[in-house]
Amino acid sequence: MLQYADDVRTTTRSIPQQATRTIPVAVHSLDPLSRAGVVSFLxxxxxxxxVDENHQGGTGVALLVADAFDETALAGLSRLVRTxxxxxxxxxxxxxxxxLLNVVSLGVTxxxxxxxxxxxxxxQAVLTADRGHGDLPPDLLGKLIGCMGRQRAGDGPAPDGxxxxxxxxxxxxxxxxxVADGMDTGEIAVKLLYSERTIKNIIHTVTTRFQLRNRAHAVAYALREGYI
Structure with missing residues (x-):
């Protein structure tokens, strides 16, 4: 019996312990104080x-901190989702x-x-994102469900797959x-009362979200799917 116990202890000692995996996290923020606070918690x-904001080590989580989801935040998010x-x-x-629809459409949940x-x-948010799951505040979840309901009710066709x-x-x-009418960025901005930067960001978001090559490809997609 003692010999058996010794064998068990020997076998147990011979099994290498598996190293604990850590999640690479890069914090992005234009506000140094906000970034410092988040980094301190993490x-x-x-x-x-x-890790550094320019980390290229593969799987990881990018944490983007901003006051509001404005043009700057959209541009930053678009860059991040391309990684x-x-x-x-x-x-x-x-x-x-x-x-909110833009954010979810880009794969952020x-x-x-x-x-x-x-x-x-x-x-918890980092662990949830790393697993590919979603975590939304209850009020945002309600807003998202409402958006989805209106979208399905006929606000526009949704592409399959x-x-x-x-x-x-x-x-x-x-x-x-x-764009299909031949207008350039400046003309579209004047027509829709947006800045040229906003127009560029809108087009960039569409091409990124639907994996399109350029403006012409985006127009062709919109025509084929019945949006324009």
């Missing part, structure tokens, strides 16, 4: 390995309904309100319709 999470195998967590003060950020909430479940937003269709 340093207390043993599952997290903080393969990178999950994104958004930390925001506010977001409007059209922007983990959002935190800045007022609710704690170490434990950030940790594409990376974006909601199809083109109305303003995206408006922009592509004017």
């Amino acid at each position: 340093r207390q999470c043993p599952e997290v390995s903080l 393969e195998r990178t999950r994104v967590v958004l930390v925001l003060d506010r977001i409007q309904e059209p922007e 983990t959002i935190l309100w800045r007022r609710e950020v704690t170490r434990d909430r950030l940790r 594409g990376p974006a479940d909601f199809g083109l937003l109305p303003r995206e269709a408006d922009v592509l319709r004017l």
Whole structure:
């Protein structure tokens, strides 16, 4: 019996322990104070390995902190989602309904309100995003369900099997319709009362979301799917 116990102990000692995996997390924010606060929380999470914003090491999580989902945040998010195998967590003060659809269409399903950020909430959001799951505040989830209901009720056809479940937003269709009419960025901006930067971001978002090559490809897609 003692010999058997010794054998068990020997066998147990011979099994190498598996190293604990840490999740590479890059924090992106134009506000140094906001970034410092988030980094301070994440340093207390043993599952997290903080990396530089330009980290190219493969699977990981990018955490984008902003006041509102404006043009700057949209441009930053579009850059992040182009990085393969990178999950994104958004930390925001506010977001409007059209922007929420844009965010979800780009594949982001983990959002935190800045007022609710704690170490434990950030940790849970990172773990959730890393697993490919979603985590939305209850009020945003209700808003998203309402958007989906209206979309299905006839606000526009939705493409089958594409990376974006909601199809083109109305303003995206408006922009592509004017591109199809031969207008350049400046003319479209004047027509729709947007800045040229906004027009460029809208087109960039569409081409990224639907994996299109350029403006001509985007127009062809919109025509084929019946948006314009």
